[in-house]
Amino acid sequence: MTNKFLEEIFKSFKLPLTEKRRRLITEAFVFAQKAHQGQKRKSGDDYIQHSLETAKILAEIGMGSKTIAAGLLHDVSEDTPIQLDEIEKKFGKEISTMVDGITKLGKIKLRGSREEYFLENLRKMFLAMASDIRVAIIKLADRLHNMKTLSYLSPEKQQRIAQETMDIYVPIANRLGIGGIKEQLEDLCFQYLDPDNWAYIKELREKHYKQGEKYISKAIKEIKNEFKKSGIEIKEIYGRAKSLYRLFLKLKKYEMDISRIYDLIAIRVIVVEVVNCYEALGIIHKKYRPLVGRIKDYISLPKPNGYQSIHTTIFGPEGKLMEVQIRTEKMHQEAEFGIAAHWLYSEKEKNKSFFKKYIYAGAKNKVPKEELRWVEQLRDWQKEIGRDDEEFIQGLKIDFFKKRIFAFTPMGDIIELPEEATPVDFAYSIHTEIGNKTIGAKVDGKIVPLDYQIKNGQMVEILVSKENKLPNRKWLNFVKTSTARAQIRKQTKKDNLL
Numbered sequence: 119m120t121n122k123f124l125e126e127i128f129k130s131f132k133l134p135l136t137e138k139r140r141r142l143i144t145e146a147f148v149f150a151q152k153a154h155q156g157q158k159r160k161s162g163d164d165y166i167q168h169s170l171e172t173a174k175i176l177a178e179i180g181m182g183s184k185t186i187a188a189g190l191l192h193d194v195s196e197d198t199p200i201q202l203d204e205i206e207k208k209f210g211k212e213i214s215t216m217v218d219g220i221t222k223l224g225k226i227k228l229r230g231s232r233e234e235y236f237l238e239n240l241r242k243m244f245l246a247m248a249s250d251i252r253v254a255i256i257k258l259a260d261r262l263h264n265m266k267t268l269s270y271l272s273p274e275k276q277q278r279i280a281q282e283t284m285d286i287y288v289p290i291a292n293r294l295g296i297g298g299i300k301e302q303l304e305d306l307c308f309q310y311l312d313p314d315n316w317a318y319i320k321e322l323r324e325k326h327y328k329q330g331e332k333y334i335s336k337a338i339k340e341i342k343n344e345f346k347k348s349g350i351e352i353k354e355i356y357g358r359a360k361s362l363y364r365l366f367l368k369l370k371k372y373e374m375d376i377s378r379i380y381d382l383i384a385i386r387v388i389v390v391e392v393v394n395c396y397e398a399l400g401i402i403h404k405k406y407r408p409l410v411g412r413i414k415d416y417i418s419l420p421k422p423n424g425y426q427s428i429h430t431t432i433f434g435p436e437g438k439l440m441e442v443q444i445r446t447e448k449m450h451q452e453a454e455f456g457i458a459a460h461w462l463y464s465e466k467e468k469n470k471s472f473f474k475k476y477i478y479a480g481a482k483n484k485v486p487k488e489e490l491r492w493v494e495q496l497r498d499w500q501k502e503i504g505r506d507d508e509e510f511i512q513g514l515k516i517d518f519f520k521k522r523i524f525a526f527t528p529m530g531d532i533i534e535l536p537e538e539a540t541p542v543d544f545a546y547s548i549h550t551e552i553g554n555k556t557i558g559a560k561v562d563g564k565i566v567p568l569d570y571q572i573k574n575g576q577m578v579e580i581l582v583s584k585e586n587k588l589p590n591r592k593w594l595n596f597v598k599t600s601t602a603r604a605q606i607r608k609q610t611k612k613d614n615l616l
């Protein structure tokens with residue numbers, strides 16, 4: 119069985135395409151095609167086209183053959199008479215569990231107020247993510263294709279789906295670090311939710327892109343030359359245009375004055391090793407004068423979603439200001455594909471150490487420990503307080519939508535926290551015991567009160583009591599993380615019983 123589009127999926131597949139993998143994907147396609155036989159999308163396409171497009175997005179971000187198979191099958195048990203156990207019999211438990219997870223996510227009841235519905239959606243997403251993160255990734259790919267074909271739906275549906283995508287799927291793509299999908303989703307939502315501004319920005323960008331292009335290509339040529347002289351290899355160098363929605367947000371910050379935006383088009387330099395990034399910065403600064411205060415080293419201090427690169431704004435050819443972004447290939451993959459890049463690396467390099475970091479929640483259910491600890495935390499915390507609690511809403515806003523900061527332990531470990539988090543939050547993020555025993559804290563070497571608000575990049579040292587001790591209930595007045603809150607509650611409740 120051949121299909122032209124299936125061949126494109128194979129072409130996009132980033133892992134070695136073994137016979138076994140090719141067979142699995144082909145079999146999933148044949149099965150899904152038969153199941154969706156005769157069904158049409160609103161666009162007039164055969165339904166299977168949607169499954170194929172979803173699978174192709176998964177292949178492009180580097181997912182493995184099982185995830186791609188589940189992507190092909192993702193609407194089978196929901197929209198056709200085929201039952202889940204048939205999928206399990208043919209494709210095994212791992213794939214059928216993924217399909218089941220996606221089907222469950224699709225069965226969200228549209229009851230109650232928008233906020234209630236929103237939270238219910240989010241809650242289901244967290245639960246699905248905590249049991250198998252691949253379900254969330256398939257759902258993102260599914261949503262991306264649905265957004266691309268949104269024009270075929272009624273205006274009411276367009277609004278509802280675009281809003282839901284902006285509220286739920288964009289933040290999830292962001293937290294999973296899948297920048298490629300996040301930006302595409304944002305731009306599509308922007309188009310439907312704010313069509314006037316979208317059209318305005320689109321035209322504005324095109325106009326300025328045309329003007330900037332010749333300086334950019336000149337700079338690229340000159341940079342290539344400098345690198346050649348230095349003997350450092352450039353993997354790739356190109357100009358990238360800022361996404362429409364990101365450009366709109368930035369323009370709003372600068373009174374809609376586009377002459378103040380220097381990264382409308384940026385030059386992206388991709389090098390081999392981390393050390394080359396710093397060498398590249400030196401080469402570029404030697405050639406072009408940098409703009410003071412605009413050098414950002416996100417390699418030594420990554421953004422909270424894990425993003426790593428060096429950014430600098432330079433006076434390029436003819437004194438034109440432009441941004442240069444320097445990163446390794448690995449950083450680039452991670453910026454575009456986020457969590458998905460880890461699958462790619464662990465399989466490609468036959469390096470199973472990443473998988474060792476997984477928490478085995480079930481036989482095949484994996485959640486990477488460090489990268490997705492926040493998913494685990496949300497799930498645990500939610501179990502403790504119950505879903506309808508008013509605090510759940512508060513906590514979600516704090517834990518999920520608030521900006522994140524990084525703080526360091528004296529050993530240099532990075533602890534991720536929401537903005538305005540305190541030393542008590544920091545202590546509980548390390549360990550419950552440390553949280554309970556906290557008696558004081560130092561930030562960058564100086565004693566601070568326990569309600570001090572930690573800033574990005576600070577080093578925090580927790581002073582602990584040698585004896586066992588219970589947390590102070592008054593801490594509830596200032597802690598910012600749900601983990602700390604839940605633990606303080608739990609521990610002091612025990613205290614009351616004694």
Ligand code: MN
Nearest residue numbers: 168192193260
């Ligand atoms: Mn679908």
